[in-house]
Amino acid sequence: MLDVYMPMMKSSAIISAGRLGLFEALAMGPLSVPQLAEKIDSSLKGTATLADFLIALGYLEKRGELLANTASTQRWFTSLGQVDYTPGLLWTHEAWPMMGGLAEAVRSGHPEKMLWDAMVEQSHLGELFSSYMAAFASDLGPDLLKHVPVSPAYHRMLDLGGSHGLHAIRFCQRYPQLGALIVDLPSALTETAATIESEQLSARIRLCPGDLQEQDWGGEHDLVFYLSVAHNHSAEENRHIIQRIGNSLGQAGLLVIHEYLSEQPLDALDAAFRLTLLVETGTQTYRYEDYCSWLAAAGFESVERIDLDPREKGSLILARQGGLGAALTSCKPM
Numbered sequence: 406m407l408d409v410y411m412p413m414m415k416s417s418a419i420i421s422a423g424r425l426g427l428f429e430a431l432a433m434g435p436l437s438v439p440q441l442a443e444k445i446d447s448s449l450k451g452t453a454t455l456a457d458f459l460i461a462l463g464y465l466e467k468r469g470e471l472l473a474n475t476a477s478t479q480r481w482f483t484s485l486g487q488v489d490y491t492p493g494l495l496w497t498h499e500a501w502p503m504m505g506g507l508a509e510a511v512r513s514g515h516p517e518k519m520l521w522d523a524m525v526e527q528s529h530l531g532e533l534f535s536s537y538m539a540a541f542a543s544d545l546g547p548d549l550l551k552h553v554p555v556s557p558a559y560h561r562m563l564d565l566g567g568s569h570g571l572h573a574i575r576f577c578q579r580y581p582q583l584g585a586l587i588v589d590l591p592s593a594l595t596e597t598a599a600t601i602e603s604e605q606l607s608a609r610i611r612l613c614p615g616d617l618q619e620q621d622w623g624g625e626h627d628l629v630f631y632l633s634v635a636h637n638h639s640a641e642e643n644r645h646i647i648q649r650i651g652n653s654l655g656q657a658g659l660l661v662i663h664e665y666l667s668e669q670p671l672d673a674l675d676a677a678f679r680l681t682l683l684v685e686t687g688t689q690t691y692r693y694e695d696y697c698s699w700l701a702a703a704g705f706e707s708v709e710r711i712d713l714d715p716r717e718k719g720s721l722i723l724a725r726q727g728g729l730g731a732a733l734t735s736c737k738p739m
């Protein structure tokens with residue numbers, strides 16, 4: 406029973422701390438329990454009981470009589486840290502009731518309701534999910550800049566499933582010759598135009614709201630991002646989408662895929678993620694060999710796989726149809 410009870414309480418306590426703004430309240434420095442309770446607008450008894458458990462979990466620590474964030478909490482769950490994953494806590498609060506339908510999804514083999522449909526019905530879900538993806542994106546951004554070579558000849562970038570817009574913004578800021586088109590469902594784009602405007606990039610980054618499988622992506626592109634979107638589609642859909650990307654890439658253009666690649670045997674994180682997908686979208690993660698076969702069918706001749714560090718960050722696949730790809734390793738089954 407401890408395998409069931411303790412993860413529930415651990416998850417619930419950390420999520421509640423995020424919802425109450427408890428970690429953020431301690432970001433500027435340690436506080437006494439009464440000071441913290443007042444800052445998060447909560448009871449003394451409730452704050453002290455939650456804090457006791459967060460101390461036992463290593464999320465908070467005692468400094469004399471005061472409470473403080475541990476270094477890891479400060480780093481991952483406050484605005485002063487490296488990346489603030491608080492939106493991930495708020496999203497997980499919404500995902501809890503969805504996971505209540507896991508047994509039914511196992512029985513039927515598909516979600517009771519597609520996540521994207523739920524986002525249309527409950528508009529706050531799309532905004533929350535995009536904020537969570539934005540936290541991932543600020544974590545992944547430096548890896549992308551490091552590993553994705555952008556030629557001075559590249560002008561047209563396409564970000565399929567570009568959501569929050571942070572990847573397009575980052576690349577347009579780094580490479581002044583680039584302009585970008587972001588295609589995503591309307592539910593994912595509610596804040597994107599404002600974010601682009603705040604970075605004064607509205608003249609260079611355009612939005613195309615809609616299903617990427619149905620939208621016309623418009624003309625040729627030099628750099629295409631398909632980042633963490635393949636696991637939201639079936640194998641057949643991915644084969645088709647990658648074929649379309651191949652057709653729309655200019656000569657010497659580059660396709661960048663970010664994904665969580667399945668290995669045999671599945672590790673616990675991948676197996677858990679596949680269960681989440683079963684409940685939310687009815688899709689799955691794929692093997693590197695699957696991507697290789699879709700890319701080969703679409704005429705991509707050179708493919709490079711880069712496993713990110715730490716491993717939980719997933720992998721990048723860089724693919725070219727020829728030309729400049731000579732220096733890259735060829736796509737071989739692993």
Ligand SMILES: C[S@@+](CC[C@H](N)C(=O)[O-])C[C@H]1O[C@@H](n2cnc3c(N)ncnc32)[C@H](O)[C@@H]1O
Nearest residue numbers: 538542566567568589590593616617632633637
């Ligand atoms: C896991 S998120 C990744 C977001 C972003 N690419 C990133 O790496 O941070 C997947 C995104 O794909 C979008 N998406 C999924 N299926 C889509 C479809 N058929 N058409 C357009 N967008 C889609 C979702 O709305 C969501 O924004």
